[in-house]
Amino acid sequence: MNTVSDPNEATAIAAAGQTRAAEAVRVKLSPDGFAIDHPDQELGEQLMAEALGVADRDAMHGILRQLVKASVNGQKPDAVNLAFMISMVKSIKPRDAVEAMLVAQMVSVHVMAMRCAYHLANADDIARQDSAARALGRLARTFPAQMEALNRYRNNGEPAITVQNVRVGDGGNAIVGNVTQHRSVIVSDSSGATAVTDA
Template sequence: MTTALTRNGTTPVTKHDRGKPSPRIKLTPEHIVIQHPDAEAGERLLGEALGAVDRDALHGILKQLMKASVILQKPDEANLAFMVSMMKSIAPRDSLEAMLTAQMVSVHVATMRSACRLAFTEDLAQQEGVARTMTRLARTFAAQIEALNRHRGKGERPITVQNLSVQDGGRAIVGNVAQHAHLTVGEPGSATDAGLVPSRDAGDPEPNLAEVLRGATA
């Protein structure tokens, strides 16, 4: 028994039957068919696998994937089944991930179509055009993977500080540190000239440069 997917109502997709394999789909001239003995259970399982929150969302994703599966101006059932299977393997967890993964599998299919055209094209100009298209699609796919990882919290890089030692009387600062240079003038051979004069504390008043220079040349 097979059940055609319809848009009547917005029955929520629940977590029932978790762990069971999701049903396959079949294309007919008029419908996208979910192959499952129980219509509601089939929609729940497939909707859960694709990250759809209700029947409308499930129908919309399947319809968009069907259009992206078109070969020679006709939806291809095997291509659509592959795209649905890839979405299942990525396991979108919410509506954002469902839309993003649908785009990812569509971009992948378009990339492989371009690869096929490139293999059968002998004209140099056409090869260059197809190669540029493949490059853009491949970059888009990589950006989509990065976006999915960021959304899932995998894009953050932890920073580890090791072997931190602080001498007696010193202070360790965690955060952004801004360093500012100060001009210090002293007599040749003096401690100031040798760089041995301690730096001015943040609370000390700013020295007058003219007075410092007059004292240095006196």
């Protein structure tokens, strides 16, 4: 008989089991569409919704449907592409529906950019090279703009201000390290530097 005497150990075992279950949740493609591939369908849908950063089943299915369509390779959805896209969304950890939509767009733009890079590398003539190069350039510019939008949204619309090339005169004080400012607070993430607040 396996018993756990320590309540903290029991909690850790349960958390490890949930982590494995969260990692195991996948999407299974079929000719009729897709389904959550998990032994417990309800838990699988809940875990997928949490991973995608959405609050309910309808939003989760909507984001997944859009990712399935964006994963198409040739004429049908690509399971490997879809698994990659879902994994990237999970790793960015969207915190609400707005972030979930933006992150799904970011992942899709990345996949399309890589397809354009492939087409550019394998283009046979100048027209195809030009077309792939233009598309790749647009997508490559879109991705950092999306990252900036996500960062701005996560910081409540406040742009981060980065200061470079600071000159300090005699007797002055300076912070050495990375400094980010939001509204009236300056924070230094340098381990040896002192943080300055209420700038």
